Amino acid sequence: MTGLPPCPAPFNLAAHVLAAGAARPDKIALQILRPNGAERWSYARLIAAVRGAGAGLLARGLEPGERVLLRLGNGPGLVVAYLAAIAVGLIPVPSAAALTGPEITRMAARIGPALVIADPGIALPAGEVPVLSGGALLAMERLAPAPFAMGDPERPAYILFTSGTSGQPQAVVHAHRAIWARAMMHRGWEGLGETDRLMHLGAMNWSYTLGTGLLDPWTLGATALVPAAGVEVGQLALLARRFDATILAAVPGVFRQMLKRGLPALPRLRHGLTAGEPLPPALRQAWREACGTDLHEAFGMTEVSTFLSGAPDRPAPPGMAGYAQAGRRLAVLGADGPLPPGQPGILAVHRSDPGLMLGYWRDPQATAARFRGDWFVTGDLVEQAPDGAFRALGRADELMNPGGYRVAPLEVESALAGLGLREAAVAEIEVQPGTRVIGCFYVAETDLDPEAARTSLVRQLAPWKLPRLWFRLDALPRNANNKLDRKALARLAALQAATLPAPPAAPKEGA
Numbered sequence: 031m032t033g034l035p036p037c038p039a040p041f042n043l044a045a046h047v048l049a050a051g052a053a054r055p056d057k058i059a060l061q062i063l064r065p066n067g068a069e070r071w072s073y074a075r076l077i078a079a080v081r082g083a084g085a086g087l088l089a090r091g092l093e094p095g096e097r098v099l100l101r102l103g104n105g106p107g108l109v110v111a112y113l114a115a116i117a118v119g120l121i122p123v124p125s126a127a128a129l130t131g132p133e134i135t136r137m138a139a140r141i142g143p144a145l146v147i148a149d150p151g152i153a154l155p156a157g158e159v160p161v162l163s164g165g166a167l168l169a170m171e172r173l174a175p176a177p178f179a180m181g182d183p184e185r186p187a188y189i190l191f192t193s194g195t196s197g198q199p200q201a202v203v204h205a206h207r208a209i210w211a212r213a214m215m216h217r218g219w220e221g222l223g224e225t226d227r228l229m230h231l232g233a234m235n236w237s238y239t240l241g242t243g244l245l246d247p248w249t250l251g252a253t254a255l256v257p258a259a260g261v262e263v264g265q266l267a268l269l270a271r272r273f274d275a276t277i278l279a280a281v282p283g284v285f286r287q288m289l290k291r292g293l294p295a296l297p298r299l300r301h302g303l304t305a306g307e308p309l310p311p312a313l314r315q316a317w318r319e320a321c322g323t324d325l326h327e328a329f330g331m332t333e334v335s336t337f338l339s340g341a342p343d344r345p346a347p348p349g350m351a352g353y354a355q356a357g358r359r360l361a362v363l364g365a366d367g368p369l370p371p372g373q374p375g376i377l378a379v380h381r382s383d384p385g386l387m388l389g390y391w392r393d394p395q396a397t398a399a400r401f402r403g404d405w406f407v408t409g410d411l412v413e414q415a416p417d418g419a420f421r422a423l424g425r426a427d428e429l430m431n432p433g434g435y436r437v438a439p440l441e442v443e444s445a446l447a448g449l450g451l452r453e454a455a456v457a458e459i460e461v462q463p464g465t466r467v468i469g470c471f472y473v474a475e476t477d478l479d480p481e482a483a484r485t486s487l488v489r490q491l492a493p494w495k496l497p498r499l500w501f502r503l504d505a506l507p508r509n510a511n512n513k514l515d516r517k518a519l520a521r522l523a524a525l526q527a528a529t530l531p532a533p534p535a536a537p538k539e540g541a
């Protein structure tokens with residue numbers, strides 16, 4: 031690797047994140063924004079809360095390496111619990127608050143948590159795992175601070191869940207060194223410095239928000255701004271103006287909604303960051319015209335975060351996703367290895383990348399399947415231009431990506447089996463440029479009632495996994511082996527999209 035020195039040892043991710051703030055304890059680290067004001071956390075308070083909570087977790091008898099499942103809402107308790115666990119050698123596992131009981135039970139069974147930290151009203155996994163309330167965790171701020179557990183930067187630090195092509199979420203294990211690797215994003219995508227006030231428009235339990243919205247600003251001693259739960263999209267631009275945001279980060283759909291509602295002058299804003307789904311060129315241009323600032327897209331995945339992006343000092347050319355961040359080694363793979371510019375292939379990241387996962391939790395076979403020699407295969411089709419810029423050509427696998435969430439078709443189709451349909455399959459439908467939803471194609475004697483179907487499915491699936499459009503067919507497309515022909519289904523979805531009305535409003539969940 032070039033451009034980034036080796037991660038120092040001994041090392042602790044939480045200690046690294048909080049070191050810059052320790053040198054400026056009175057500076058505001060975090061503001062939870064509401065229309066009537068903000069909850070403010072100084073670096074001194076944040077550090078005390080993290081280290082006190084770490085001491086409290088150890089006092090419960092937890093041992094280094096044990097997993098702590100986080101079932102917390104969009105508040106400071108989530109990130110305090112996350113950093114506290116890492117600080118003392120435990121392995122936190124953040125999860126989306128909207129996951130249902132059956133979903134989180136399956137995920138918990140994969141990782142075997144020793145403790146669940148939860149807020150009221152959030153579904154818990156079935157079983158006998160001890161539960162600590164989020165309020166009790168924050169009250170540990172008053173405890174004597176725990177020392178940071180320093181050690182090998184290659185040891186596990188945290189686990190993130192993502193969908194796999196099997197339809198089951200994969201538990202992705204990241205090392206402590208993952209935070210060290212994020213330094214390549216600070217200039218190669220975010221354009222972030224210690225004087226910035228970065229406002230992330232997503233829920234804290236999303237890895238995009240945790241990394242870009244919180245950990246990266248704190249690593250540099252900057253200020254993180256996060257809208258409180260319940261803040262409406264129409265209020266976001268006004269909050270950005272009121273609280274002097276210099277950088278905005280969100281999925282493209284949020285920027286689109288902000289444009290529809292009209293933008294006030296944002297004199298402090300320098301640029302915006304997008305990730306989670308492709309940035310349509312038309313949206314980027316519309317934002318430039320309305321706001322006078324640019325949007326910079328990043329391309330990545332849970333297993334390695336972002337590694338390819340545009341940046342303030344090197345914007346992506348129109349229609350391109352961006353460039354490899356300085357220090358990253360990327361390739362476009364064909365059947366016989368790396369391809370020259372101009373030839374489409376599978377995007378791959380070299381296994382020496384310090385941001386790459388350690389592997390899938392206790393699944394060496396699935397981990398090995400993601401590598402081709404020295405290359406981690408992302409499953410994304412790309413083409414590289416002579417100047418080094420990459421053009422995204424779509425997913426090579428079957429995962430859907432509505433609203434920036436990766437969703438496995440098999441997981442949704444398994445839930446659909448309970449609706450009494452003869453057959454059912456799902457596909458991603460682009461209802462307008464840059465807006466994708468899940469459509470269900472089914473075989474039945476009569477049309478189903480979409481509202482009744484949603485009422486049934488909401489007990490099994492998170493909101494972003496629910497079909498929003500429904501189409502009754504005489505038969506599902508199948509190949510010569512009588513297997514579902516997903517390519518034909520995708521073509522059918524594209525044909526349907528040409529005549530679709532606006533889809534129903536998406537279920538509310540953190541942006």
